[in-house]
Amino acid sequence: MKKKALLLIGLQNDYFAEDGILKEVVEESSKVSNIIENIVNLVDNSSDTLIISTPIIFSENYEELVAPVGILKTIKEVGAFKKGTKGAETIDEIKPFKNKIIEIPGKLGLNAFINTNLEETLNKHEIEEVLIAGTVASICIDSTGRSAHEKGFKVTMLTDCISGRTVFEKDFYCENVFPLYAKLAKSKDIS
Numbered sequence: 001m002k003k004k005a006l007l008l009i010g011l012q013n014d015y016f017a018e019d020g021i022l023k024e025v026v027e028e029s030s031k032v033s034n035i036i037e038n039i040v041n042l043v044d045n046s047s048d049t050l051i052i053s054t055p056i057i058f059s060e061n062y063e064e065l066v067a068p069v070g071i072l073k074t075i076k077e078v079g080a081f082k083k084g085t086k087g088a089e090t091i092d093e094i095k096p097f098k099n100k101i102i103e104i105p106g107k108l109g110l111n112a113f114i115n116t117n118l119e120e121t122l123n124k125h126e127i128e129e130v131l132i133a134g135t136v137a138s139i140c141i142d143s144t145g146r147s148a149h150e151k152g153f154k155v156t157m158l159t160d161c162i163s164g165r166t167v168f169e170k171d172f173y174c175e176n177v178f179p180l181y182a183k184l185a186k187s188k189d190i191s
Contacts, residue, residue, distance in 0.1 A: 007144065
């Protein structure tokens with residue numbers, strides 16, 4: 001039985017497609033680490049790991065966001081991650097694996113456990129460890145990782161599969177924040 005789950009966070013066109021509304025936010029950090037290539041290789045070669053994607057998708061008028069601040073305010077202002085748009089869709093590189101990936105809807109903020117059935121899904125599959133990959137290091141990755149730790153899951157941050165708003169931010173979180181509650185690993189070292 002699979003005891004590990006790979007959580008894919010933010011692998012959507014508004015972050016990673018050439019015409020993505022928020023591409024500039026994570027572009028430098030993503031390219032330095034080749035995170036998309038690393039994630040694709042990991043997903044392609046994962047046979048004993050449950051793979052879960054938790055996209056963030058909002059309604060046309062962002063009615064879910066009441067007085068948003070920070071990144072959520074920016075998302076609303078620029079019109080990112082709207083339901084039914086190309087920007088809200090999963091990136092093309094991951095689409096060939098859709099039959100291997102459980103997509104959990106409902107994420108409307110930073111933490112993939114809030115407003116979703118992520119915890120129930122992990123418990124149903126008797127998952128003990130979550131491996132985290134995606135974007136943005138200081139926001140959704142950190143928030144979800146801390147929450148997973150607090151819920152009793154072992155957490156592994158896949159450092160070559162995570163991007164931030166800058167290379168500095170990603171490196172800072174990997175070196176100084178994630179080790180406070182998680183193990184660090186490279187995708188090639190995951191068995």
